[in-house]
Amino acid sequence: MISPALGGAFHIEAIHPLVDGGRFPVKRIVGEPIEVEADIYRDGHDIIAAALLWRREVDRDWQRVPMQHDVNDRWHGQFVPCQLGRHLYAIEAWTDQFATWRHGFELKLNAGQDVSLDALEGAELLSRTAASDQVGAVIQRQCQLFLESGDYQALLAPELMAAMALAQPRPDLTRSPALPLMVDRPRARAGAWYEMVPRSQGRTPGQHGTFRDCIARLPDIAAMGFDVLYLTPIHPIGRTNRKGRNNALAAAPGDPGSFYAIGSAEGGHDAVHPELGTIEDFRALVAACRTVNLEVALDIAVQCSPDHPWLRQHPNWFRRRPDGSMRFAENPPKKYEDIVNPDFACDDAGSLWNALRDVLLFWVAEGVSIFRIDNPHTKPFRFWEWLIREVQLRHPDVIFLAEAFTRPKLMKGLAKLGFTQSYTYFTWRVQKWEIEQYLRELTGVPERDFFRPNFFVNTPDILPFHLQSGEPWVFKARLALAATLSASYGIYNGFELLEHRPIPGREEYLDSEKYEIKVRDWDQPGHLKSYIRDLNQARRRHPALLQTNDLRFVEINDEHVIGFIKRSLDGRNTVGVAIALSGEVHDVWFPLGDTLVEVGGELKPPVAVENLITGERLPVQWGGLQLRIDPARDPALLFQCLA
C-alpha cells in the first residue's frame, strides 16, 4: 500500500522507485545517489514540508534529508547509501505552520492591513515551540525581541524562519509505509563472466582436469579481462544411473558422468569431487583468482544423485513411490534417473531448508560470494525469498544469479523476490527489432528497478542456431552485443575458440562436456581472445558500459545495423555503439540527435568521437557520424563522445 494509513492528513502517492507497491525491494548500488519522487499533498493552501527517510533494516534510527517540491505536487529527494544490505526508505510530510503564518502575515502587511493580532498569533507559535539547543535560543530571542519592541521584523527574521522549520511542532505529520531497498556492491550490476568446466582444464587428453589445472588457466582468462570465473558444479558425482556421453542413458566404463548428478559416497553439496582435488586445492584456486582480480562464482543446483549422503542421512527429505522406490526427477514423459529432487514441502522441510542455507554459508566461508543458482524456477518462491534473505543478512555482499530460462513473468518474479541478477532471452534475440524491444523492456520502469540482466552468448546447454555456422563475425557480433548492451555478460568456455558443432537440428553442443572430459588447445588459431580482451578493457575504462539503465537506441537506416548510446550515471561518460547484424560491409549514418556530454558541470553537444579500441578520432558533422562497418574486420564500432 503506497498511500498513508487511513486518517493521514497527507496523501503520499505515486512513489518512485517502487516495486509492486513496496512488496519487493528496489535494487541499487552502494555509494550511488538514490533519487526518490512522490506526489505529496494535503487539503487547503498551507505551506507544507517533506523529508526522505532511510536506514539499514538492522539499524534503529532513520536518517533524514529534506525533499524539494518540483511542480504540480510532485516532490523529490536524494540520499546515498554507504553500506551494503537491506535498507528501508520512507517519506514524511507535515505542515510548516510558521511559514504559513509568515506568508499570510506578509501579504496582509503589504496590503496595509492591521496585523497586530496576527503578530501576536505568530508569537504564540514561537512560545509553543519547545527547543533547547541553539535553534531554541534563536526562537526565544526573536520572541523576546518582538514582545519587548513590538517590531514585526523580529518575527520575519530569516534565521527565525529556519529555526522554526526545524523545531516547530508537527501535529499532522504523516509517514508513508517503510519501503524495502537492497543495496548491492557494483559487481551485482556489472561484470564479465567466464564460465568454465573445471574437469576440462587439463592438458592430457582423457585425463580429468584439476583445480591446479584451473589455476594454470588463470593468467590466460585474466588477460582476456574477465571479472568473474564461474565454475560448473564441483561436487562429487553420483554413480547410480550415471549418464553416458551425449546424455546416453547408460554410462560406459570410465565415463565421468554429469556434474549435475550431485553427491556420492565422497560427499554432497559441501564437498569437492576428489578427481578435481582437495578443498585446499579449491582454496588455492580462490586465492589465485584474487591475485588476478578474478572472483569465483559457484554453480548451485538443488538436486541429488541417488548416491548423495542426504538420501541416507535424511530419507524423509525425499519422496518415495507406492512401492517404496525412490522418486526420480521427471518431466513427463522425460525421466532423469540420475537425479532425485528433495521435497521442499516434506514434513521435515525446516531442516532441509537450513541444510541448503548452510551449504551456501559453507562456500561463503571458503571465499565464494557469487552463486549461480540452477533452475530456481522449479523450487518454491518462498524458499528463495527466505534463503537469499538469510544469506544476505549475514553476508550482504553475496550475489545470486538466477539461471531461469522460462516464462517472462516467472523470471521477473524471481528477480523481484531477491535474485541479484537474472539470465535473459538475449541468447536467442538476433533481429534488430527484437533486441531493441527486449532492451526497452529491461531498461523500462519498473523492470530497471529490480531486474538486472546478465547476457550469456552461449551456455553448456545452449548452442544457439545463429552460432552454428561458426563464422567469426557472428561470434564477434554476439560478443559485442552482450558486452555493450548489458553491464553483466558472460561466455561459456569454447566460445573464444568458435566451437559450434551441434547435435544436428538442436541448439545443443555435440559431445557436450556435461557428460565427458574435454581437452582444448586454448591458443588454437583463429581464437577471439584479443577481441574479447579489447572489449573488456573498453568496458573497464567506460562506466557508461557498466550500467544497463541509461540506454537509448538511435535510428539507423539499415535493418542489419543496430546502434545505441549509453551514458554513465554521473553523465560524464557517453559511449556510442554500432554493431552489424549481417556479414557484408555497411555504410551507415549514426545520428547523435540531442546527445549531450557533461564537461565541467556543463552539458555540451559532442564535437568528436574517439574509437574505444583503436583510439582513432572522428569529428561530429551535421550532428552525426558517417560510419563504415566491415564485419570481416570487426562487426562492432564503439566510440566515446567528446565535447
Added chain:
Amino acid sequence: MISPALGGAFHIEAIHPLVDGGRFPVKRIVGEPIEVEADIYRDGHDIIAAALLWRREVDRDWQRVPMQHDVNDRWHGQFVPCQLGRHLYAIEAWTDQFATWRHGFELKLNAGQDVSLDALEGAELLSRTAASDQVGAVIQRQCQLFLESGDYQALLAPELMAAMALAQPRPDLTRSPALPLMVDRPRARAGAWYEMVPRSQGRTPGQHGTFRDCIARLPDIAAMGFDVLYLTPIHPIGRTNRKGRNNALAAAPGDPGSFYAIGSAEGGHDAVHPELGTIEDFRALVAACRTVNLEVALDIAVQCSPDHPWLRQHPNWFRRRPDGSMRFAENPPKKYEDIVNPDFACDDAGSLWNALRDVLLFWVAEGVSIFRIDNPHTKPFRFWEWLIREVQLRHPDVIFLAEAFTRPKLMKGLAKLGFTQSYTYFTWRVQKWEIEQYLRELTGVPERDFFRPNFFVNTPDILPFHLQSGEPWVFKARLALAATLSASYGIYNGFELLEHRPIPGREEYLDSEKYEIKVRDWDQPGHLKSYIRDLNQARRRHPALLQTNDLRFVEINDEHVIGFIKRSLDGRNTVGVAIALSGEVHDVWFPLGDTLVEVGGELKPPVAVENLITGERLPVQWGGLQLRIDPARDPALLFQCLA
C-alpha cells in the same frame, strides 16, 4: 500491497482494477459485470487454478467464481454485484494436483511407459480427498472402480477430474489482500443536473421565492429532461456582516445576503430559511420532484455565519484570536467577515464531526440522497473519508459530488478517498486539443476507476469568457459537449436563457444572485429549452452516452470540429458525435475506422447512422460519413451507428 503476503506459494500481481495498490476503493455500478485481471503464477510446471472472491464489506462469506487463464500468466474473472455499498474482492490461487497428475499420467501412457505406480499415486490423491456430498461420491466410486478393475480409464473419467477440481486439498492456497470496491447506483455515474437558486424562482420582482415557487417550476425543468434538481443552500442566512449586492462589504437594507453565510437565530445546517418556507414545504418539493422523476440534490457548505447557533452552543468548535474575537474565514489578504469556519482539529473535534455527519443524516431522512459538497479541498481528507463512509454504511445510495476547483492531484485525491463524483476543468476547456487531452486523462487508467466527472457549463461563481459573447451557437456547443462527453453534466439556471453579463474582465456574473433575488421570464424568446430537451432525451435513449469510460476520439481534419465515438458497456449501443467549436459552416469527413456494432452477439461494421435528434438516416460510405455542420442551426451532430 498488491502481492501475496511473504511466503505465499503464488505471486498474484498487476491486479486490475486497483487504485493505489488497494488503498482506495475502485468504483463500479450495481448490476454491471466487474472484470478483474491479474498475473498469477508459481514455480514449476504444475497445473494451477484461480478464483475471484467477492463480498459486501458487511457480509461474512465470500462468493467465488473461477478465473480463466488468457496468455502469458494473465488471468481474468468476472462477477456482478447486485447490492449497493462497500464491497471487497480478492484473488485465490492454488495447485490443481490431480489435474497435474492426470496430465503427466496421460503423457506417460501415450509414451507407452509403465504407469502402474503412477496410477496408484493417482488413487492415493483420491483417497486423500475428503468430501461427503455427491462430489465425494463420484471420487469414491471412481477410486473403487480402479482398485477393483485396475482400469486406468476409471482415473481418467472427466467427471472425476471435475469432482477433484472442486474437492481436492489445496495445501498451497494463496490469497491476495482483500481489495476495496464501492458499488453505486446508476445515478452516481450518469445524470443531467439543473442547478437552481430557490429564492429566485418567484414570479414577483423583489419578492423572495419559496419552495412552492420551486414546485411550480418543476414541470418546465422536467420537460427539459433533467434528472437532478440541485438547490443552492436553503438554510437560514446570517445577518452579522451580511454581504450586499455584487459582494459589497456592507448589505443595504433588504439585501437578502449570501446563502453561503449559513445560520441565524432561525437555525443552522438542519434548518430551512424561513422566507423559503417550512420543512413541510421542503418535503412537498421533494415529493413533487419524485412525481416528475427528478431527484433533489442539496448544496452542503461546512461554514457558519457569525449568527449560526453552533457558535453559541459549541464555542469550542471555533478558534478565537488573541483578543478573544472570532476568527473569520480569510485567504490573505482577502477576508470573509460573514463567515467563520469550524476548527476540524479542535479539542472537541469528535462532537463537531458527529454533528456534521448528523446534518447529512437529517437531510437523508428528509428524502435527500445527493449532496454537492462545497469546497471539500479546504477540509481534512480524513474527515471526508470518515464522513462519507459513515453515511454510506447506513445509506449506500447516497451520492457525494466534490465541488473542488483546485490542483489536479488534490481533486483526484478527493475522488480517491470517497467522493462519488467530481467537478472538473471542463468549464474552461475550449480548444479541441485540450478537450481531447483532458478526456483521455479522465477516461484512462487509473482515473476511470475512481474519478467520475460531472461537467458543468457554468456555475453561480463561473461565467467563463467563451460564454460572455452570448452567441447561441456557443451555448449550444458547450451544452452538447458537456452532455455527450460526460455521463454526468449540469447547467446553472439562466444558462438556458443565454445569460452572459459579466463583471467586466472577470469570469463572474454581474449582479450575481448569490447576493440578490432575481426574477426571470423562463420563456423569454431565444431560450434553449427545446434544445436541452432533445439532448437529454437522446441521452436517456442511448446508454452509450450514459457512461464516460468507453470514449474514442476520431481524426477529423478540421481543428474546429471535435468528433468521438462512445459505446455502451454491453456493446449494443454505439453513438458518434461531431461538434463544431467555431461558428462557421463545417464540411468534414467523419471516419468510423474500425468501429463495430454488436448485433445479436455478432460484431459488425456499421452500414448506416441515424441522427439522434432528427431521426434522419445516412448510409456509411467508404468507411465514414461526410457531414455538414451548421452551428447557426445546431453545432452538434449526434448519431447512432447501425449494422
